[in-house]
Amino acid sequence: MRLVNLNFVFVSLLVLIEVVSVCNGRVLSPAFYRRSCPQIGRIVRSITWSKVAANPTLAAKLLRLHYHDCFVRGCDASILIDSTSGNNTAEKDAIPNRSIGGYDVIDEIKTKLEEECPDIVSCADIVALAARDAISYQFGRPMWQVLTGRKDGRVSLATEASRDLPSGNANFTTLQQQFAGLGLNIIDLVALSGAHTIGVAHCAVFQRRLNATGKGDADPSLDPEYAQFLRTQCTTPPNPAVAVALDANSSVAFDSHYFVGLSHNKGLLRSDAALLTDPRSARVVKSFQGFHDFMANFGLSMKKMGAIGVKKGARDDGEIRKNCRVVNAAN
Numbered sequence: 397m398r399l400v401n402l403n404f405v406f407v408s409l410l411v412l413i414e415v416v417s418v419c420n421g422r423v424l425s426p427a428f429y430r431r432s433c434p435q436i437g438r439i440v441r442s443i444t445w446s447k448v449a450a451n452p453t454l455a456a457k458l459l460r461l462h463y464h465d466c467f468v469r470g471c472d473a474s475i476l477i478d479s480t481s482g483n484n485t486a487e488k489d490a491i492p493n494r495s496i497g498g499y500d501v502i503d504e505i506k507t508k509l510e511e512e513c514p515d516i517v518s519c520a521d522i523v524a525l526a527a528r529d530a531i532s533y534q535f536g537r538p539m540w541q542v543l544t545g546r547k548d549g550r551v552s553l554a555t556e557a558s559r560d561l562p563s564g565n566a567n568f569t570t571l572q573q574q575f576a577g578l579g580l581n582i583i584d585l586v587a588l589s590g591a592h593t594i595g596v597a598h599c600a601v602f603q604r605r606l607n608a609t610g611k612g613d614a615d616p617s618l619d620p621e622y623a624q625f626l627r628t629q630c631t632t633p634p635n636p637a638v639a640v641a642l643d644a645n646s647s648v649a650f651d652s653h654y655f656v657g658l659s660h661n662k663g664l665l666r667s668d669a670a671l672l673t674d675p676r677s678a679r680v681v682k683s684f685q686g687f688h689d690f691m692a693n694f695g696l697s698m699k700k701m702g703a704i705g706v707k708k709g710a711r712d713d714g715e716i717r718k719n720c721r722v723v724n725a726a727n
């Protein structure tokens with residue numbers, strides 16, 4: 397009797413572990429395309445590197461594309477789908493889409509891969525690889541491992557993007573909850589926020605921090621000199637064409653300066669500053685001022701983020717899109 401019970405517990409545990417691993421993206425593999433498309437790594441890297449070499453601001457765009465994809469419906473390339481003429485407004489046309497870009501690079505990679513290995517490589521895998529390669533260009537070697545085997549989704553809704561992506565004005569509680577809902581902990585939250593060591597934010601996104609109570613006073617958590625600098629960059633009302641570096645000192649280099657600036661109350665977004673308001677995340681911010689600690693954790697957290705809600709390609713669970721902007725015709 398006792399043995400049977402133990403056996404039952406053991407089998408239940410195994411089933412549980414199996415379910416948990418699938419949810420965590422154990423379906424992904426380090427060499428998913430080894431036989432079906434061995435040239436994928438070379439093709440994604442060479443196109444991404446040449447694009448980023450010609451336009452360094454693309455690295456931020458490609459990294460953010462992967463983040464926005466994974467946070468809404470999982471990493472299924474739903475961010476790439478164009479809105480249709482009917483009543484479907486897709487994710488890419490939701491309000492937080494500002495400064496999302498890099499779609500053309502993904503299209504170019506997809507076209508090349510369709511020539512070399514038709515119907516094999518998912519758009520979601522291309523997005524994950526291009527994000528890694530865009531950041532890695534500066535270092536000349538891959539900075540983290542990207543597992544592959546994702547399938548592409550068939551649904552993209554603007555309403556979900558507005559709901560699932562944290563706002564630049566979010567506080568720590570909201571950020572932690574939104575990340576935890578996707579299996580990401582406080583270390584992941586801090587590490588991934590380190591992506592803001594490159595790229596820009598539009599004035600409208602942080603204007604409230606420069607006029608916190610409506611009397612022209614800056615958010616007290618913002619360094620006064622930095623607030624003064626930001627006032628010289630933005631107008632009231634904000635000009636939608638103007639954007640400011642998230643890491644004022646080195647907005648193109650992927651480094652740990654974001655954490656150095658943040659530690660001196662020079663985080664641009666309220667969501668950046670919020671990482672100092674909790675003692676646990678504040679401790680992590682401090683430790684990530686060193687590049688090696690930051691980079692090692694960033695890579696691990698990117699791998700976790702890249703496994704969110706991955707589709708396995710079983711019946712009705714994803715497809716290999718032929719054109720990354722359009723779901724395949726139903727057959």
Ligand code: HEM
Pocket residue numbers: 455456457459460463494495496562563564565566571585588589591592594595596597598599601665667
């Ligand atoms: C912690 C929650 C996050 C919030 C609230 C947030 C919010 C924002 C906002 C408001 C902007 C400025 C958009 C604009 O004005 O154009 C931005 C830019 C950016 N975000 Fe985040 N973000 C978060 C996490 C992430 C993560 C996890 C990544 C990637 C791993 C990321 C990568 C970027 C990049 C690279 C940019 C610059 C884009 C460019 O220059 O085109 N962010 N983010």
Ligand SMILES: *[C@@H]1O[C@H](CO)[C@@H](O)[C@H](O)[C@H]1NC(C)=O
Pocket residue numbers: 481482483484
């Ligand atoms: C509009 O949305 C409804 C419900 O989501 C759907 O059934 C219908 O097919 C959509 N119409 C168009 C033209 O996309």
Ligand SMILES: *[C@@H]1O[C@H](CO)[C@@H](O)[C@H](O)[C@H]1NC(C)=O
Pocket residue numbers: 488489490491493494495496
């Ligand atoms: C972002 O969404 C707005 C609608 O909210 C749309 O007018 C704009 O074209 C979109 N921008 C990009 C780059 O897709």
Ligand SMILES: *[C@@H]1O[C@H](CO)[C@@H](O)[C@H](O)[C@H]1NC(C)=O
Pocket residue numbers: 567568569570
């Ligand atoms: C954080 O923001 C949420 C949503 O805006 C709000 O409900 C909550 O009270 C805030 N929490 C703190 C501690 O300020």
Ligand SMILES: *[C@@H]1O[C@H](CO)[C@@H](O)[C@H](O)[C@H]1NC(C)=O
Pocket residue numbers: 607609610611612632
């Ligand atoms: C601050 O906000 C108030 C209320 O919205 C507005 O009347 C005022 O012009 C703003 N001041 C500055 C300097 O932006």
Ligand SMILES: *[C@@H]1O[C@H](CO)[C@@H](O)[C@H](O)[C@H]1NC(C)=O
Pocket residue numbers: 622643644645653656657658660662
């Ligand atoms: C930029 O670098 C200077 C000099 O090292 C430093 O004083 C300043 O705080 C930095 N600014 C930001 C926004 O990180």
